[in-house]
Amino acid sequence: MGTSVFYFVAALSVFFSLMVIFSKNPVHSVLYLIVTFFTFTVHYILLNAQFLAVVNFIVYMGAIMVLFLFVLMLLNLNKENEPLKSNLVKIVGVIAGCCLIVTIMGSLKATSVSDPVVLTNPNLGLLKNLGKELFGPFMLPFELSSILLLTAMVGAVLLTKKEKV
Amino acid sequence: MDITFVIEKFILVTIIFAISLVIAMYSTYAERKVAAFLQDRLGPDRAGPFGMLQPLADGLKMFMKEEIIPTNSSKWLFMVGPGLAMLTACIGTAVIPWGSAITIGDRIVPLQVADINVGILYIFGVVSLGVYGVMIGGWASNNKYSLLSAIRAASQNISYEIAMGLSIIALLLVTNTMSLKEIVEQQHGWHWNVLYQPLGFIIFIVCSFAETNRAPFDLPECETELIGGYHTEYSSMKLGFYLFAEYINMFVSSAVMATLYFGGYNYPGMDWVLVHAGPVIGPLIGTVVFFMKIFTFIFFFMWVRWTIPRFRYDQLMHLGWKGLIPLAIANIIITGIVIAIIEKF
Numbered sequence: 001m002g003t004s005v006f007y008f009v010a011a012l013s014v015f016f017s018l019m020v021i022f023s024k025n026p027v028h029s030v031l032y033l034i035v036t037f038f039t040f041t042v043h044y045i046l047l048n049a050q051f052l053a054v055v056n057f058i059v060y061m062g063a064i065m066v067l068f069l070f071v072l073m074l075l076n077l078n079k080e081n082e083p084l085k086s087n088l089v090k091i092v093g094v095i096a097g098c099c100l101i102v103t104i105m106g107s108l109k110a111t112s113v114s115d116p117v118v119l120t121n122p123n124l125g126l127l128k129n130l131g132k133e134l135f136g137p138f139m140l141p142f143e144l145s146s147i148l149l150l151t152a153m154v155g156a157v158l159l160t161k162k163e164k165v
Numbered sequence: 166m167d168i169t170f171v172i173e174k175f176i177l178v179t180i181i182f183a184i185s186l187v188i189a190m191y192s193t194y195a196e197r198k199v200a201a202f203l204q205d206r207l208g209p210d211r212a213g214p215f216g217m218l219q220p221l222a223d224g225l226k227m228f229m230k231e232e233i234i235p236t237n238s239s240k241w242l243f244m245v246g247p248g249l250a251m252l253t254a255c256i257g258t259a260v261i262p263w264g265s266a267i268t269i270g271d272r273i274v275p276l277q278v279a280d281i282n283v284g285i286l287y288i289f290g291v292v293s294l295g296v297y298g299v300m301i302g303g304w305a306s307n308n309k310y311s312l313l314s315a316i317r318a319a320s321q322n323i324s325y326e327i328a329m330g331l332s333i334i335a336l337l338l339v340t341n342t343m344s345l346k347e348i349v350e351q352q353h354g355w356h357w358n359v360l361y362q363p364l365g366f367i368i369f370i371v372c373s374f375a376e377t378n379r380a381p382f383d384l385p386e387c388e389t390e391l392i393g394g395y396h397t398e399y400s401s402m403k404l405g406f407y408l409f410a411e412y413i414n415m416f417v418s419s420a421v422m423a424t425l426y427f428g429g430y431n432y433p434g435m436d437w438v439l440v441h442a443g444p445v446i447g448p449l450i451g452t453v454v455f456f457m458k459i460f461t462f463i464f465f466f467m468w469v470r471w472t473i474p475r476f477r478y479d480q481l482m483h484l485g486w487k488g489l490i491p492l493a494i495a496n497i498i499i500t501g502i503v504i505a506i507i508e509k510f
Contacts, residue, residue: 025239027304031242031301034297050281050282050283051283051286054283054286054287054290055286057290057294058286058289058290058293061290061293061294062290062292062293062294062326063293063323063326066293066296066297066300066319066322066323067319067323069297069300069304069319070300070316070319070320073300073304073312073315073316074316126282127282127283127343128282
């Protein structure tokens with residue numbers, strides 16, 4: 001039961017990710033990306049990680065993708081004003097893509113398969129356990145990553161500020 | 166999973182769904198009556214006694230109108246928009262505890278569809294998803310005014326979500342849980358959270374006005390600037406869905422406010438009533454009290470709409486980013502300090 005649900009949702013994830021790339025209209029791409037993120041939320045629920053699922057839901061689907069959509073709607077990109085690419089650029093693109101896939105396959109072949117991870121506590125993803133882990137053994141990395149985010153935020157605000165004359 | 170459990174939940178979901186639709190329907194009537202009262206008019210009084218059948222007449226009119234889909238719109242998304250608005254408005258009710266558990270025979274029936282341990286975050290996620298209905302509809306209409314309105318809605322929602330989340334964090338410091346059921350149980354009798362978090366409540370209610378696009382923050386449908394806003398191009402029941410979703414949103418956010426800050430189904434003297442009224446009627450009286458709180462909030466929403474003029478867009482952003490967010494952060498810090506001091510002594 002669990003495995004078949006996983007394969008079904010995973011197939012949906014792959015399908016919608018492909019639709020992100022193949023849609024001509026950028027707004028449609030973003031909408032497909034939102035659906036892809038929704039399938040990720042379902043994956044988290046299947047892994048019994050409720051908190052991660054809801055946070056993924058709020059942050060990615062509810063905030064970041066709204067901003068993406070916002071920017072794309074403002075730019076109003078569509079097929080008519082998309083610059084036509086020459087054949088040379090297309091051929092170069094195909095060759096570069098093939099090179100990338102060969103490199104990825106080579107590196108995947110070289111790495112060894114790790115042992116399957118077995119959680120000592122299957123309820124690790126529930127809110128209380130996750131909080132105890134994050135603010136206990138993983139306190140320092142957690143705080144450091146929050147400082148990193150803060151730095152990025154301050155940097156973004158600084159970039160948008162006009163220089164004082 | 167036994168079959169009675171499924172039937173029980175199915176009945177509960179159906180009842181809640183029907184109640185939210187009926188309340189949304191009669192909110193349109195109530196809104197016009199409240200407006201009439203505040204402006205010293207009569208309001209609708211022709212359809213049925215006191216105009217009670219007015220919402221039915223309006224609904225019928227919506228269904229009978231011609232359905233128009235603009236030629237240059239993206240047709241599929243144009244249809245998805247109102248449906249999404251309606252869906253996100255309705256699913257918020259799933260985690261709200263409508264009353265304490267009823268005991269029938271030896272079976273305990275909780276009056277809550279799902280008690281998940283991240284209940285508040287679920288509500289928050291549904292709220293943040295609500296803007297997609299407006300954005301998709303506005304963009305798919307292929308109309309500049311609709312697009313402007315969709316963009317306004319998006320930036321307004323994102324701005325006020327932050328202050329809303331921060332005010333909830335202060336509340337969580339007090340309650341120590343994210344499960345709505347436990348939060349309500351903690352507020353037994355008159356220990357309502359609004360007494361511990363008055364500032365947090367004020368921030369939350371202002372933000373929920375902005376999130377439901379109600380006046381004075383109804384900039385996405387500002388008639389004087391944007392014709393009809395994001396639903397300019399919509400007609401028939403698609404327009405009806407957008408209007409309806411707004412009232413359901415209002416109902417859900419009233420229920421959330423009553424749950425988080427005003428004790429849900431708790432009221433002073435409830436223990437005495439529970440003992441005397443029995444295990445079925447007792448909890449149902451609590452539910453009635455809960456609905457009275459919700460109706461008070463809905464009335465408050467309408468009262469504000471017909472009292473305060475609409476904000477200008479820069480004033481809206483100014484209030485959100487420079488007023489409410491610093492205030493909410495200050496509220497978190499003060500709450501944290503007070504809790505630390507109380508635990509120390």
